[in-house]
Amino acid sequence: MNTNPLNPLITQKQLYDQDFCLWIEQTIKHIKEQEFDKIDWDNVIEELDSLGKSEKRELKNRLVVLLEHLLKLAYWETEREYNQRNCKGTIREQRRQLLLLLEDSPSLKTLFYDSLPKCYSDARKIVLDKTNLSDNIIPIEIAFPVEDILNYDYLP
Template structure:
C-alpha cells in the first residue's frame, strides 16, 4: 500500500522567500499561528524581522528630509504660486511622521540624529534646485519633535 496516497494529496510546497514574498509572508504567518515552528524558514524570517527596523529608520529619515526640503522652500524661495503645494507636502509629511512615531515610539529616540542627517540632505537638494536662493547653513528654528510636527515656521520668520 502507498502510504502517501492513503494520507491524501501532499500539501503544496511552501513558497520560497525569493519566489513570492507576499505568499511567503502569508504562509509564515499561518505557520506561526498554528505554532508549526518546525516548518518555518527561520533564516528568512530572521532576515525579514531585522529589515523591518531598518525600514522604519529609513522611512523616518526620508520623511524628515522631505519635510525639511519643503519647509526650506516655503521659507526661503519666493514663489507664491508654489506656497500652497509646499504647505500641502509639509502637512502630509507631518501626518506620516506622526503615524510612524505612533506605531513605533522608539523612533523618537533617533529624532535628533536623523534630523541632523536629514537637514544636510535637504539643504543639498534645495541648494541644487535653487542655486540663487540664500539658504541658512543651520536650521534657524527650534528642532524639537513638537515644533517640527506642528509649527507653521513661515508665519513667524527667524
C-alpha cells in the same frame, strides 16, 4: 522540512524565493499552530530586519522632504507666491506621515532627533540645487525650532 500544500516537493526556503505571499501565509500558519520546526527562520529574521530598516529609511526620507519644503517656504522668496500652496500641502502631508510613524513606533523618536542635523544638511543642499539660491541665504545650522518641525500649525 517540506510544508507547502500546493507542491509537497518545495521546502519553505524554496517557497520564499518562488512565492513570497504563500511563504508569508505558511509562516504565519506555522507560528499560530506553534509548528516552530517548520519555520524558515533565516528568512523570517531577514524580513524582520528589513522591516525595521525600511521604517528608519522612511522616517529619514520624509524628514528630508519636510525640511526641504520648510526651507523653500522660508527662503525662496521669488517663488513663494507661486509655490506656497504646494509647499504647505507637502509640509502637512510629511508631518502627518512622520507623526503616524512615530505613533506606531515611538522608539523612532530618538532616530528622529539624531537624524535632524544630517537630514537638514541634505534638505539644505537639495534646496540650494533646486533654487539656485546663494548658499549664504540658508543657515547651515537647523533654521527652525526643533519643537516646531512636527508642529502641524507651524509654518515659517
